Amino acid sequence: MNKFKKMANRLSATALICAGALGFGMQAQAAEDTIKIGVLHSLSGTMAISESTLKDTVLMLVDDLNKKGGLLGKKVEAVVVDPASNWPLFAEKARELIEVEKVDVVFGCWTSVSRKSVLPVFEELNSMLFYPVQYEGEESSRNVFYTGAAPNQQAIPAVEYLMSEEGGSVERWILAGTDYVYPRTTNKILKAFLKSKGVKDEDIMINYTPFGHSDWQTIVSDIKKFGSAGKKTAVVSTINGDANVPFYKELGNQGVSSSDIPVIAFSVGEEELAGLDTKPLVGHLAAWNYFMSVESAENEAFIDKWQAFTKDEDRVTNDPMEATYIGFNMWVQAVKQAGTTDVDAVRQAMYGQEFKNLTGGTAVMNTNHHLSKPVLIGEIQDDGQLETVWSTDGLVKGDAWSDFIPESKVLTANWTYPYVCGGCQQPMF
Amino acid sequence: MRFWNKSLLLAGLLLFGLSQLVAAETVMDLTKSLSVKSYSKKSVIIQKIAQTGDPQATVILQSLLDGSLFLTKDAGLPVLAAKLGKEYALSDPFTGVDLGQVRKRALKKIRINNKVRGILKASIARLNLSHPNPRHRIKAAKLLFKNLDKALLAPLQQLVEAENEGAVKEAFETTNAALILLHGDTIDARLKAVERLKAAGGPDVRALLSSMDRKLQAKASSDEQSEKLQLVVQSALKSVERQLENYGLIESLFQGISLSSVLLLAAIGLAITFGVMGVINMAHGEMVMIGAYTTYVIQEICRTSFPGFFDYSLILAIPMAFIVSGICGVIIERSVIRFLYGRPLETLLATWGISLLLQQLVRTIFGATNKEVGSPEWLSGAWEVTAGLSFTYNRIAIIFFALFVLAGLMLVLKKTLFGLQMRAVTQNRQMARSMGIKSARIDAMTFGLGSGVAGMAGVALSQVDNVSPNLGQAYIIDSFMVVVFGGVGNLWGTLVGASSLGIVNKFLEPYSGAVLAKIFVLVAIILFIQKRPRGLFALKGRSVEG
Amino acid sequence: MKNKNNKALGPFFSLITDLPGGGKAFMGILLAVALYTVIGNTLIPESSFAHVPTYMVTLMGKYLCYALLALSVDLIWGYCGILSLGHGAFFSLGGYAMGMYLMRQIGDRGVYGNPELPDFMVFLNWQELPWYWSGFDNFFVAALMVMLVPGLLAFVFGWFAFRSRVTGVYFSIITQAMTYALLLAFFRNDMGFGGNNGLTDFKDLLGFDLRSDGMRLGLFVGSAVAVALGYLICAFITRSKFGRVLIAIRDAESRTRFTGYRVEFYKLSVFVISAVLAGIAGAFYVPQVGIINPSEFSPANSIEVVIWVAVGGRGTLWGAVLGAVLVNWGKSYFTGAFPEAWLYLLGGLFVCTTLFLPKGIVGTVPEWWAKIKLRLGRFKPDLIQTGKGDM
Structure with a gap:
């Protein structure tokens, strides 16, 4: 053995490990006169398609707030990290944001699994997460505010609409989804709901596909086949992000028109449609709490601001952006009300917080950490927009525990006295 | 006066x-x-x-x-x-x-x-029943088949009689038969209508007959006549369903071939860079993606500057994608891969790095969101062979395109000087060099060719899949499977590999679901490799051991 | 790498004293870092610069798990020339086995309060635990499974593959197919492993709260010990006669076979050992990151492991550890510091490593060092021996 090689070996190793250790130590020190907020959205990997938009949304809102003089007399600073669509990395980055960067609140996550991954971190460190995406429910954490839709704010009204005369009196249902927890839950709830409305088992078809499924020929053929039984048929799609484009392309090419078999989707918004030629898809539906096409002064201002911020006149807005917008502004109001960014104080101030929806009306934060919001059903237009064809009269309160699942029916989420729990059968006090 | x-x-x-x-x-x-x-x-x-x-x-x-x-x-x-x-x-x-x-x-x-849209369509169709263009009349009749209104019964009857054009008359008669079955008075006419519908076939007829069947069953008081009608309807329904099932088989086969053609396109560039050159090219998917983005850029230029040319933008995109991806390939080869010949596993690492770089580069330039690549008019819709059996145009086009690319590549390899030199270099570099072949230039051009072909695949994939930075990642594993299954270094192997994987997958899918079908195929590949460790069409000879 | 007498069969400590210089240094550094982390976390007050926050402890524990995984890959790739692009599968299976134990430990503290079934099963209307979950409430059964399941899979897979002499790229691609098939299978909710969400919301391990600082530290120390033991095992194997045969197989498989060695047996044994090590790494990984889900099976992860080994230096064992820690630390740091540009840095690192550090850091840096010395003309080094052979 060569002496020098040995020495070099040791030296190089020591140097490298020391360098690594130093890097750890050199984490930035939080400045005193700023309020830090964390942004935990994937900027690379498979989810970047959806999530990077929300990062920009938060940055725009922070920018806007700072122009108006900041919060509590301090500047607000957004700390952006990239969890790279990697679920364990989400947990690591969440911990980094809270422990190292000392942020007061985090806006982030898209997929359910990423939320599940960071949940223990937020609960352990008692921090606050605003989760802006429609999701499956069955959860209410003390440390998370869910500003997207729960199943009763999206799926159930959508199916009710299709069952109505106006929606086409649908009698036969195809529940098609990506095989993960959100579609599974939604379909379970929908199946129970449909059965309670007298739909028979033979009139319900459930189909699951893997993530990023790109060859939809067989399934679209199956849909056509199932739909030719002489009853009005509709597809309820919980197909996730990426797989939608090839799905809709195949629908269009195989000539499944909305007047024959309408497809109602819960994960397809303006952003997804922007990647598609929507002419063959006119009339297919989506259920959300927000559409870009809704005419209101707030919405017009928001769209203008967004397009100016991204310097892109064709940039679209979507529902999770509105959810982020409402969540952010409610948090700002709550901080102002509490006079501090302390998590416990802000949480108390959040309850009953009101903020104007972009679609008109006012969203209210409930004690189960879910919003009350209107539900809109829209049809796809040839310009890639969704036009409202139906909306609820008033606000629908987000329900953490579905009434259509026996195990969760008995549970209550209420974080105020006397319940103080995210899922319990009796009050805790 | x-x-x-x-x-x-x-x-x-x-x-x-x-x-x-x-x-x-x-x-x-x-x-x-x-x-x-x-x-x-x-x-x-x-x-x-x-x-x-x-x-x-x-x-x-x-x-x-x-x-x-x-x-x-x-x-x-x-x-x-x-x-x-x-x-x-x-x-x-x-x-x-x-x-x-x-x-x-x-x-x-x-x-x-x-x-409202349904009513609009039906109203327009009624107005169009006397349209001068026979194709519009057929379309109108087919549309009205789904909106059977009793008020239509008399006018349509007149139109059927007045119609001279054969195909139109047939369409009118079918719709008329449906009307008679639903709203007709005499049992004989209704029975005849069922026969007429049975002859027409197709999913719409199936829908009509099965709803009719249900209606007849639900009827409380059944007389002899309606019982007879029900029997006839049921037997007609069965025959239509049988026919549709047969069509289903043909459709599965078509879908299998179509999936095969997508796999073939995705893999064929890799068959060059990996199969022929031995570079474990993890950046292959990104070459496909670059091809797709080139299509997007060309289409955007056409859309804004030459709107009339939009329908042909895809044709223009094919050579452009070849050139852009090819140039990227040459750059990659010259800057990185040429230092790594003889060390195939290091090419894996380097190309993996390149793939990350390219993905992020595209994300920086175009943004992370999906881009819209439209389908030209001539690729939209489906070719309806008969009622209940149709093939989508874009899939047909992709099948032909894949075969065309394969044939072109074969020609280049077998019939051109470049192909000859390329084969010489990959088989025995030293010997080729001593014969005066500039091996470095050939390497660069070969890698460029493989990448360019991948780029052309991107044009086709932009028609059926997302155009996003992740496009390539979705196909890279499948591509490797196809090349390895078919046998490294053999284009025929790639063709056979792609078609068998595609067709098996599509025939399994209806029984097992999409996920299990894919798992079965993967397990089958693993087992198959045990039987033939060098793929379907293994290269023979001394070079194999190297 | 060296010509010292091989006392591989000697007592345990002689193994340590016999380690090559780099190995000794590595063990020293590992010990020092582990000790410092423990002391820095518990004894040094939080206000001090030298304090190691718990966050860092878990992070380093995670790196160590990756390091063990990298070691297992280096053992077969660096010493036997088997390139597995599916080692993430063994890692994940070990992780799932541990995850299943942790799931069972939740008991009735899940949201639906079912004492028998994990939440996701209640939710999917499962009436009873599937058979393959039985026994996982016992830690020792689970610990056995952590090793047994990856080992068994490796055995079956390797037995088929090596017997039919699937080598080189073909082997790499079918390992990739294996992990990809497992990825798809575990994504299915019907499999009974929680589908896409995987297993999460763990509460405690052996009765200790997973969130407590003590448990964190314990897991970190456990991981460090596992890496040290794993390293020793690998060192022992590679320096024994068995290891010599492995190297012979790496460099000239056919020739070794013709010499009379049963190549399949050697390959299979080392493949199984490596898979077991990977499984153990996964078992330590899961309680520290708090989640195991199918994306760990993704072929990209397995490729990354190979890259860590390549960056550190193939066939050097501790180079693999170094590569794993370095790349992952870089990932942690850059995703926070340069969220928009970190992929450029990472991709660039991989390209540069292969171009400028063909033997990895451990293999190349000393060479440079020696060259510099040579330039300075003060020393006359021996010929620098380097490992050879591809695949």
Whole structure:
């Protein structure tokens, strides 16, 4: 053995490990006169398609707030990290944001699994997460505010609409989804709901596909086949992000028109449609709490601001952006009300917080950490927009525990006295 | 007498003009009243418009269906609007007169929903039943098959008799038969109608027959006649279903071939860079992605600068994608891979790094969101062989395109000097060099060729999949499977590998679901490799051991 | 790498004293870092610069798990020339086995309060635990499974593959197919492993709260010990006669076979050992990151492991550890510091490593060092021996 090689070996190793250790130590020190907020959205990997938009949304809102003089007399600073669509990395980055960067609140996550991954971190460190995406429910954490839709704010009204005369009196249902927890839950709830409305088992078809499924020929053929039984048929799609484009392309090419078999989707918004030629898809539906096409002064201002911020006149807005917008502004109001960014104080101030929806009306934060919001059903237009064809009269309160699942029916989420729990059968006090 | 004649003519003209005026006013008024919110009221108005029989009704209804009919916010006048940059160009729906441009917020779109859309389509179809173009008449008849209205019974009967064109007559008769089955009076006519429908076949007939079957079953009091009808309906239904099942098999086969062609396209570039050159090219998927983005850029340029050329943008994109991806390939080869020959596993690491770089580069330039690549008119829709059996045009095109690329590549390899030199270099570099072949240049060109072919695949994939930075990642594993299964270094192997994997996958899918089918295929590949450790078409000879 | 007498069969400590210089240094550094982390976390007050926050402890524990995984890959790739692009599968299976134990430990503290079934099963209307979950409430059964399941899979897979002499790229691609098939299978909710969400919301391990600082530290120390033991095992194997045969197989497989060695047996044994090590790494990984889900099976992860080994230096064992820690630390740091540009840095690192550090850091840096010395003309080094052979 060569002496020098040995020495070099040791030296190089020591140097490298020391360098690594130093890097750890050199984490930035939080400045005193700023309020830090964390942004935990994937900027690379498979989810970047959806999530990077929300990062920009938060940055725009922070920018806007700072122009108006900041919060509590301090500047607000957004700390952006990239969890790279990697679920364990989400947990690591969440911990980094809270422990190292000392942020007061985090806006982030898209997929359910990423939320599940960071949940223990937020609960352990008692921090606050605003989760802006429609999701499956069955959860209410003390440390998370869910500003997207729960199943009763999206799926159930959508199916009710299709069952109505106006929606086409649908009698036969195809529940098609990506095989993960959100579609599974939604379909379970929908199946129970449909059965309670007298739909028979033979009139319900459930189909699951893997993530990023790109060859939809067989399934679209199956849909056509199932739909030719002489009853009005509709597809309820919980197909996730990426797989939608090839799905809709195949629908269009195989000539499944909305007047024959309408497809109602819960994960397809303006952003997804922007990647598609929507002419063959006119009339297919989506259920959300927000559409870009809704005419209101707030919405017009928001769209203008967004397009100016991204310097892109064709940039679209979507529902999770509105959810982020409402969540952010409610948090700002709550901080102002509490006079501090302390998590416990802000949480108390959040309850009953009101903020104007972009679609008109006012969203209210409930004690189960879910919003009350209107539900809109829209049809796809040839310009890639969704036009409202139906909306609820008033606000629908987000329900953490579905009434259509026996195990969760008995549970209550209420974080105020006397319940103080995210899922319990009796009050805790 | 003459005067009399003249005045008659005049009066006639006057009367005609007057009626025209009245009609126009009515359509106009009706159109104005479309501003109501309720969709059921809109439906009623639409039916009224259709009943006026006014030629302008078709224009109004069609533009309503197309979503180009607006009301001005101030005066509530109906206008046709087309987007022109940030503003909308207006024209009068009745006269076609240009009305200038306004901002979107000055207009109110007349919204329709699916139900209204159905009624609109049916109304237009009724008006189109006497359209001069036979293809429109057939389309109208087929559409009306799904909207069987009792009121149509008598007029359609007349039309059937008056029709001369064979294909149109057939379509009319089928729709007529459906009407008779539903609303006919005599049992004989209804039985005959069932026979007629059975002969026509297809999913729509199946839908009609099975709903008829249910209706007959639900009927409390059944007499002999309706029992007989039910029997006939049931047997017809069975025969239609059998026929559809057979079509289903053909369709599965087509889908299998189509999936194979996608796999083949995705893998064929890799068959060059990995199969022939031995570079474990993890950046192959990104070459496909670059091809897809090139398509997007070309289409955007066409859309903004040469709108008339849009339908042919894909054709232009094919060579452009080849060039762009090819150049990327050459750059990668010259800057990285040429240092790594003989160390195949290091090419894996380097190309993996390159793939990350390229993905992020595309994300930085184009953003992380999906990009829209439209389908030209000639690739949209499906070729309907017969009722219930149709093949989508874009899939057909991809199948032919894949074969075309394969054939082209074979020709290059077998029939050109470059192909000869390329084979020489990959088989024995030293020998080739001593024969005066510039091996470095050949390497670069080979890698460029493989990458360019991957780019062309990107053009095709942009028609069926997302155009996003992740596009390549979705295909890289499948591509490797195809190449390895087929046997490294053999294009025939790639063809056979792709087609067997695709077809097996599609035949398994209906039974096992998409996920399990894929797992089965993967396990089958693993087992197959045990049997033939070097793939389906293994190279033989001394070079194999190297 | 060296010509010292091989005392591989000697007592345990002689193994340590016999380690090559780099190995000793590595063990020293590992010990020092582990000790410092423990002391820095518990004894040094939080206000001090030298304090190691718990966050860092878990992070380093995670790196160590990756390091063990990298070691297992280096053992077969660096010493036997078997390139597995599916080692993430063994890692994940070990992780799932541990995850299943942790799931069972939740008991009735899940949201639906079912004492028998994990939440996701209640939710999917499962009436009873599937058979393959039985026994996982016992830690020792689970610990056995952590090793047994990956080992068994490796045995079956390797037995088929090596017997039919699937080598080189073909082997790499079918390992990739294996992990990809497992990825798809575990994504299925019907499999009973929680589908896409995987297993999460763990509460405690052996009765200790997973969130407590003590448990964190314990897991970190456990991981460090596992890496040290794993390293020793690998060192022992590679320096024994068995290891010599492995190297012979790497460099000239056919020739070794013709010499009379049963190549399949050697390959299979080392493949199984490596899979077991990977499984153990996964078992330590899961309680520290708090989640195991199918994306760990993704072929990209397995490729990354190979890259760590390549960056550190193939066939050097501790180079693999170094590569794993370095790349992952870089990932942690850059995703926070340069969220928009970190992929450029990472991709660039991989390209540069292969171009400028063909033998990895451990293999190349000393060479440079020696060259510099040579330039300076003060020393006359021996010929620098380098490992050879591809695949």
